[in-house]
Amino acid sequence: MNAQFKKGVLDMCVMALLGLRDRYGYELVQDISRRFEISEGSIYPLLRRLLTEGYVSTYLQESGEGPARKYYSLTAQGIAARDLLIHEWMDFSDAVCSLIGEITDEKG
Template sequence: MNIQFKKGVLELCVLSILKQKNCYGYELVNDISQNITISEGTIYPLLRRMKSDGYVETYLQESQEGPPRKYYALTAQGEQARAALDVEWSSFVEKVNNIVKGGAVVE
């Protein structure tokens, strides 16, 4: 899997999943990795950035299977960011498609 492709997109993935349900970091790694491999060394710094940007809020919850889990919940601001990123991504994919499939140049 081309690592470079993931740049910036994993943020959209995390925000999209958090829209559906609150998650803890380790859970996000496993969920996302079913489609796109993501490592812990990626998710934790990413979640930290999102929190400092006000996109997510956190709370701790005890677990019987290990140490306490840090859950992440999407804020209103985070949802706004998700929607914007989603639009941007779709538009980007379309533009790449324009270039890759045939007539890249408008004439």
């Protein structure tokens, strides 16, 4: 899997998942890993960025089976950023897919 593809998209995926319900970092890694490869070293710094930018807020919660979990919750700003990112992604993805499509059409 080309790591470069994920640039910028991970933010969007995390914010999309947080839009459904609050999640903690380790949980996000597992949720996204079901779709494509991802590592913890990507998620934790990313969550810190989202926090700094005011897109998420956090709270701690005991778990009973390990250390406390730090849950992340989308803020209003985060929702706006998420929606913008999703819109941009769809436009971009469509443009790329149509380019690729034309090429493979002409190939045969």
